[in-house]
Amino acid sequence: MAVDTAPRSTTWTYVDGDWVTGNPPLIGPTSHAMWLGSTVFDGARWFDGIAPDLDLHCQRVNRSAVNMGMKPVKTSEEIEALAWDGVKKFDGKTAIYIKPMYWAEHGASFSVVAADPDSTRFALCLFEAPMHTAKPSSLTVSPFRRPSPEVAMTAAKTGSLYPNSGRMIIEARNRGFDNALALDMNGNVAETASSNIFMVKDGVVMTPMPNGTFLSGITRARIIGLLRQAGFEVRECTLTVADFMDADEIFTSGNYSKVVPVTKLDGRELQEGPVTRKALELYMDWARSPGDA
Numbered sequence: 001m002a003v004d005t006a007p008r009s010t011t012w013t014y015v016d017g018d019w020v021t022g023n024p025p026l027i028g029p030t031s032h033a034m035w036l037g038s039t040v041f042d043g044a045r046w047f048d049g050i051a052p053d054l055d056l057h058c059q060r061v062n063r064s065a066v067n068m069g070m071k072p073v074k075t076s077e078e079i080e081a082l083a084w085d086g087v088k089k090f091d092g093k094t095a096i097y098i099k100p101m102y103w104a105e106h107g108a109s110f111s112v113v114a115a116d117p118d119s120t121r122f123a124l125c126l127f128e129a130p131m132h133t134a135k136p137s138s139l140t141v142s143p144f145r146r147p148s149p150e151v152a153m154t155a156a157k158t159g160s161l162y163p164n165s166g167r168m169i170i171e172a173r174n175r176g177f178d179n180a181l182a183l184d185m186n187g188n189v190a191e192t193a194s195s196n197i198f199m200v201k202d203g204v205v206m207t208p209m210p211n212g213t214f215l216s217g218i219t220r221a222r223i224i225g226l227l228r229q230a231g232f233e234v235r236e237c238t239l240t241v242a243d244f245m246d247a248d249e250i251f252t253s254g255n256y257s258k259v260v261p262v263t264k265l266d267g268r269e270l271q272e273g274p275v276t277r278k279a280l281e282l283y284m285d286w287a288r289s290p291g292d293a
Contacts, residue, residue, distance in 0.1 A: 137263070
């Protein structure tokens with residue numbers, strides 16, 4: 001029987017050929033995923049009848065599975081079709097988070113530490129989650145760093161990376177901030193603990209160059225492309241904390257909340273600026289354009 005740990009949010013999960021409601025028990029104590037962390041996931045959003053870049057999120061979860069040593073058991077097209085099937089189970093009044101997942105049940109025959117790709121399982125979870133687009137956020141520089149590809153599975157959107165993000169957020173909130181500005185191992189800005197980050201200086205939009213230490217997000221790429229099409233200069237480059245402290249505007253991008261203005265970075269107060277508002281406007285206009293979302 002399903003165990004629902006989120007009674008305030010309608011939840012549906014597709015697993016083993018069926019849709020079930022609530023929070024079904026999927027991973028047992030002997031599952032490889034339980035004790036050795038072989039999990040990957042992705043996240044898309046449905047709101048106002050649209051699901052922007054859903055196809056790209058479905059493609060990425062399969063790439064993540066391969067990069068974690070697993071074998072995708074659904075095509076991206078199958079996952080996308082299932083997602084739209086799941087959306088129909090909701091009343092359409094609240095935004096939905098769409099979360100496809102893979103995990104390994106067993107270890108490989110040559111070493112239990114490695115996942116057995118033939119034991120890969122799949123689930124697709126959809127649950128109600130209101131949008132927090134444009135809700136201002138405050139940041140503080142985290143004392144913790146993003147790992148490099150040599151020491152962690154940064155090429156996959158894996159659950160095993162998120163405890164590090166979690167401690168960043170907890171530490172930041174203990175100091176009165178909403179989120180943390182995360183640096184890479186070289187001390188340059190990577191992203192926040194949970195989203196990609198942009199800054200604006202003298203009308204030029206800048207964002208950290210992807211270097212394997214952070215997930216170069218689908219929404220990030222979409223924002224870059226839309227801003228460039230609108231005539232903005234957008235640079236992917238190495239950026240320091242000092243660069244952000246001197247910025248005219250700072251905003252974040254991510255699937256969960258799309259575009260969020262940053263109104264405080266440590267002791268620096270900022271205002272939501274025109275480029276931030278334009279980025280959100282461009283994204284929503286694109287998402288709502290027929291045939292684009």
